[in-house]
Amino acid sequence: MPSYAFLNERLVDPERVRRKMNVLGFPYTQEDISALAGKSEMDAIVAYMQKLGNDIPWRQAAAQAAAPQDLVNPFHGDPEAAAQGASLYARHCAACHGAELGGGIGPALMPGWDDADLFTVIYEGIPEGGMPGFSSLGVERVWLMVTFLQEQQ
Numbered sequence: 001m002p003s004y005a006f007l008n009e010r011l012v013d014p015e016r017v018r019r020k021m022n023v024l025g026f027p028y029t030q031e032d033i034s035a036l037a038g039k040s041e042m043d044a045i046v047a048y049m050q051k052l053g054n055d056i057p058w059r060q061a062a063a064q065a066a067a068p069q070d071l072v073n074p075f076h077g078d079p080e081a082a083a084q085g086a087s088l089y090a091r092h093c094a095a096c097h098g099a100e101l102g103g104g105i106g107p108a109l110m111p112g113w114d115d116a117d118l119f120t121v122i123y124e125g126i127p128e129g130g131m132p133g134f135s136s137l138g139v140e141r142v143w144l145m146v147t148f149l150q151e152q153q
């Protein structure tokens with residue numbers, strides 16, 4: 001028997017938890033509090049560990065990796081945005097696609113894409129083909145790179 005088995009016997013006091021949440025300013029619903037009835041401190045610790053696990057930033061990034069629906073390039077044709085996109089490209093893409101887009105580890109980047117498709121490929125990547133997704137850079141930086149690539153056509 002582990003030495004912390006006593007946590008299984010101690011029940012959580014929902015009313016005390018509710019007061020704590022108020023003091024700390026954490027959000028909760030009445031259902032959250034009701035759900036604590038009959039739960040032990042061990043349950044509470046497990047729930048806490050699970051919450052921490054799901055709050056890890058890369059987990060959230062993975063959950064958000066699907067490209068947003070509303071795919072309109074806010075920078076379309078903007079030369080300043082294209083210049084910013086160029087330096088992002090140099091930092092994040094050139095090692096695989098070549099400084100001049102001629103390819104290398106990844107294929108040469110050819111013209112003929114529309115903004116939305118290009119955005120989706122860069123944001124989500126092509127995991128099975130070895131193209132990483134760049135959702136972690138955020139929507140705006142991906143659009144800046146799209147703007148740069150479109151300017152190269």
Ligand code: HEC
Nearest residue numbers: 092093096105106107121122126128129130131132134145
């Ligand atoms: C680790 C290497 C690597 C990096 C870094 C990388 N790519 Fe790729 N990329 C690939 C590979 C490999 C493919 C081909 C995947 C396939 O088609 O299966 C690819 C495919 C693509 C395609 C589709 C090309 C086509 O004609 O089908 C685009 C567009 C693209 N990458 C853009 C980018 C951009 C923009 C960046 C930087 C944000 C980037 N890639 C970073 C490896 C990389």
